[in-house]
Amino acid sequence: MDIDAAKTQSLIDKHRGLKKNLIAILLDIQEAYNYLPAEALRQVARAVGLPLIDVVGVATFYRAFSLKPRGKHTCLVCLGTACHVRGGQKILEEFEKQLGVPAGETTPDDRFTLETVACLGCCAIGPVVVVDGEYFGHTTLRKVGPIISRFSRAGSRSKPAPRARRAPARKTAKPRGRAARKT
Numbered sequence: 001m002d003i004d005a006a007k008t009q010s011l012i013d014k015h016r017g018l019k020k021n022l023i024a025i026l027l028d029i030q031e032a033y034n035y036l037p038a039e040a041l042r043q044v045a046r047a048v049g050l051p052l053i054d055v056v057g058v059a060t061f062y063r064a065f066s067l068k069p070r071g072k073h074t075c076l077v078c079l080g081t082a083c084h085v086r087g088g089q090k091i092l093e094e095f096e097k098q099l100g101v102p103a104g105e106t107t108p109d110d111r112f113t114l115e116t117v118a119c120l121g122c123c124a125i126g127p128v129v130v131v132d133g134e135y136f137g138h139t140t141l142r143k144v145g146p147i148i149s150r151f152s153r154a155g156s157r158s159k160p161a162p163r164a165r166r167a168p169a170r171k172t173a174k175p176r177g178r179a180a181r182k183t
């Protein structure tokens with residue numbers, strides 16, 4: 001993906017290029033490119049006056065950030081205990097089979113990024129799958145295909161991933177650690 005240095009700079013400038021605003025800057029860049037390109041991280045490091053390794057450290061610490069390009073749709077399969085005992089692992093395997101990629105990866109057409117999460121806070125309706133912020137409870141193997149089809153047909157990304165545990169509220173970020181599998 002081509003990085004627009006001027007666009008990145010405008011996002012840095014929006015936060016006055018301040019070190020203390022590093023997370024806010026990275027959140028804006030993540031939103032603009034749907035991931036954090038290495039080139040943009042270098043530009044941020046120079047602008048805020050931090051070593052690149054420190055900026056990368058922040059980017060890898062928080063689950064809100066991704067260093068790899070992400071798909072248009074983010075599909076989260078819950079593997080928390082309640083979902084796991086109700087077949088969450090089998091649901092994940094079905095998504096992996098139908099999308100043709102393992103958890104943590106993005107389909108070659110950049111349409112879906114498949115991820116796992118440890119708990120989405122709605123255990124009673126497990127197994128739970130969330131696509132672009134939309135929750136699907138009591139998921140069965142038969143529902144996997146229709147869920148994928150629905151978002152394959154959908155044009156643009158509907159909503160960001162749920163913020164409760166998957167991603168932080170705007171301008172904040174939570175450390176990684178709740179995901180069942182690191183992505």
Ligand code: FES
Nearest residue numbers: 078080083120123
């Ligand atoms: S374990 Fe899946 S929502 Fe809690």
